[in-house]
Amino acid sequence: MKKIWFLFVFLSQLIVARAQLPSYEACFTSERLRVDLVFTGNAQQEDVFLHSLHKEPLWAGSKTQLIAPFTFGDFQYKVYSTDGVLLFSKGFNSLFAEWTTTQEALATDKAFATSVWMPFPKKTVLLEVSCRIANKGTWDPMKTFTIDPTDPLIREEKPICKAEVLIQNGPIENHVDLLFVAEGYRAGELEKFRKDAARFAEYLFEYEPFKSRREDFNLWVLPLxxxxxxxxxxxxxxxxxxxxxxxxxxxxxxxxxxVPDFSLLAHAVSGAPFDALFVIVNSKRYGGGGIYNYYGISTSDHPQSKEVFVHEFGHSFAGLADEYYESEVAYIDMYPIHVEPWEANITTLVDFASKWEDMMDREGVGLFEGAAYVPKGMYRPAKDCRMHTNKAPAFCPVCQRAIGRIIDYYTK
Ligand SMILES: [Zn+2]
Structure with missing residues (x-):
């Protein structure tokens, strides 16, 4: 009887807790708010400033999973009501975060533009921006900005370029909306861009788990x-x-x-639906980049464009770390080995239970030393993976699970 009573109390508390979470419709309109921020600092210190606010046509993200179920990224932003209820949160990385680990950041200060998006609030909200303390792994609130949705200086954006549908499988709020953005294509080359984007889409769906979750994606192109x-x-x-x-x-x-100046990209995509941005650059050269919840970028016409695109999308979409440690990078001590890194596919064994300890009996999964530019004390889950070499035919099982969880976040 006692047990049943406890169960009753527990369930009723759960119902109360649920009831306290306000609905999307109670807090937000169907539009999107873009907050342009400027991060400044150097290797020792960081600061953030509000630049401007922009009202954009459509919120394309989830309307049910407003609080991100994971805390990936070197930064996160949380949106609170004025009476302190958490309404929305998301983590992200930025070029600024990478730059602070370079040699240059030891000698000079710099400023980087970054934008964050959220559903457009109906009432005044507080936007708190926090950064992760790299050598502790804990969060440090940087600044809180008050946002009044009736502020007459919130700029109403009209799309500078109309997004076109490549593949639409369903409503934007419960599908992953991936937007391919054209870069370095002249007006006469836009047909080439559309074909390049269609080819990139097929590249993505050659790889699990994208292959079996194809129906969860909408793909869009922005012919800039x-x-x-x-x-x-x-x-x-x-x-x-x-x-x-x-x-x-x-x-x-x-x-x-x-794209060193993020504000150009933010302005360009202001009218387009997206959960994830990928910039296709019209070039035959080898190269690219991918930063979590920021953007991915790679070239259209190198013989390894497929491998590079899918790898960079692993970074930008799922926050996966590089599993290699052999190549030249510009970063100094990006990953202290006494702290568990936040990425799902690397571990220092400080908190292995939060990683793939439960998958160690899976074929091909283990602990392989050397990952994330660190040869000793940092481990990856598989001998090879799409996040390691261009020869790897697939994402390793751990990366596949991590990607699947991100797809769930946008779709379930
Ligand atoms: Zn992997």
């Missing part, structure tokens, strides 16, 4: 026009006029291709 073809190549003093100012040689690394 550039004045000139291809990305800039600073290492050869080649600068081209493109829509997003993409460039190789990021952090002085030949193959690192990025």
């Amino acid at each position: 026009v550039s004045e000139e073809s291809g990305p800039s190549l600073p290492q050869y003093d080649i600068w081209v006029q493109t829509a997003l100012y993409s460039t190789f040689h990021t952090f002085y690394l030949e193959r690192y291709l990025t």
